[in-house]
Amino acid sequence: MEVPGPEPTDETLAARAAAGDEAAFEDIVTRYKARVFRLAWRLTGNESDAADVLQETFLRAYRGLRSFRGASRFGIWLYRVATNAALAHRRARSRRPAESLEAFLPRFDGNGAHATTPAELHVAARADELLDRRVLAERARAGIERLPELYREAFVLRDLEEMPTAEVADVLGLEPATVRQRVHRARLMLRGYLGDLVGVKR
Amino acid sequence: MTDVTCASGVELLMDYLEGALPPAVSADLEAHVAACPRCAAFIASYRETPRILREATAAALPPELEESLLAFLRARRP
Numbered sequence: 321m322e323v324p325g326p327e328p329t330d331e332t333l334a335a336r337a338a339a340g341d342e343a344a345f346e347d348i349v350t351r352y353k354a355r356v357f358r359l360a361w362r363l364t365g366n367e368s369d370a371a372d373v374l375q376e377t378f379l380r381a382y383r384g385l386r387s388f389r390g391a392s393r394f395g396i397w398l399y400r401v402a403t404n405a406a407l408a409h410r411r412a413r414s415r416r417p418a419e420s421l422e423a424f425l426p427r428f429d430g431n432g433a434h435a436t437t438p439a440e441l442h443v444a445a446r447a448d449e450l451l452d453r454r455v456l457a458e459r460a461r462a463g464i465e466r467l468p469e470l471y472r473e474a475f476v477l478r479d480l481e482e483m484p485t486a487e488v489a490d491v492l493g494l495e496p497a498t499v500r501q502r503v504h505r506a507r508l509m510l511r512g513y514l515g516d517l518v519g520v521k522r
Numbered sequence: 523m524t525d526v527t528c529a530s531g532v533e534l535l536m537d538y539l540e541g542a543l544p545p546a547v548s549a550d551l552e553a554h555v556a557a558c559p560r561c562a563a564f565i566a567s568y569r570e571t572p573r574i575l576r577e578a579t580a581a582a583l584p585p586e587l588e589e590s591l592l593a594f595l596r597a598r599r600p
Binding site (some may be wrong): 342345346349353354357358361362367370371374375378379382426428431432433434436437438439441442443444445446447448453456457459460461463464479480482485496497500501503504507508510511514515 | 527528529530532533535536537540542559560561562563564566567568569570571572574575576577578579580581582583584587588590591592594595598599
């Protein structure tokens with residue numbers, strides 16, 4: 321009886337695919353397609369654009385496999401390809417600039433103290449209990465769409481895809497401190513936005 | 523010991539949660555929050571925000587796209 325060996329690593333599959341093994345490339349696609357689609361959906365905000373980015377990502381990955389030298393994990397490299405494909409797709413669409421989320425940043429009084437009550441400050445934490453699931457899904461999409469481009473990428477990778485900050489820094493070519501600063505601003509804006517959705521100002 | 527206000531504390535939150543603050547600054551922030559119900563409430567909502575948005579945007583790959591993806595890639599490879 322033949323005993324199946326351990327699953328090949330991503331890096332092994334990538335090396336085989338780069339050497340012309342078509343089945344290895346399709347194994348990579350099978351392994352990553354759902355994750356790349358979810359990332360693309362989060363970065364573009366809709367299914368049709370996400371489908372385009374999904375195709376573009378694997379096409380770019382296929383053509384660029386030989387440039388993957390194993391300096392970082394294959395998954396990080398592929399996320400970089402996907403993030404760049406999503407960015408190029410958004411730019412090609414030249415959307416209207418979305419209304420800023422600046423208005424949802426926290427407010428403080430003259431002494432630097434929070435200007436609203438603890439109950440009001442807390443309510444965003446319960447947005448998913450207080451809103452209908454489908455309404456929340458649509459508003460979440462719209463809120464992320466309204467983030468400044470630089471914050472959106474960092475926030476999606478760090479907080480929605482749950483990548484460690486060091487890996488996000490690697491994908492985006494930034495210092496970890498810069499990633500933290502951008503994710504922090506995005507969290508502040510979206511926290512205020514969620515609070516506003518359930519009827520509380522910041 | 524430095525004076526932490528709600529406003530200055532908010533600016534430290536991400537670095538605090540990621541363990542990127544010097545221990546003395548973390549201790550000052552913790553001391554402020556322990557005595558400040560507004561900051562405690564704010565931090566709870568700040569921490570929940572990523573989870574709520576993550577769960578609300580977890581799109582699944584539609585089956586028809588899985589099929590068209592492989593067909594698309596096969597058609598474009600030499």
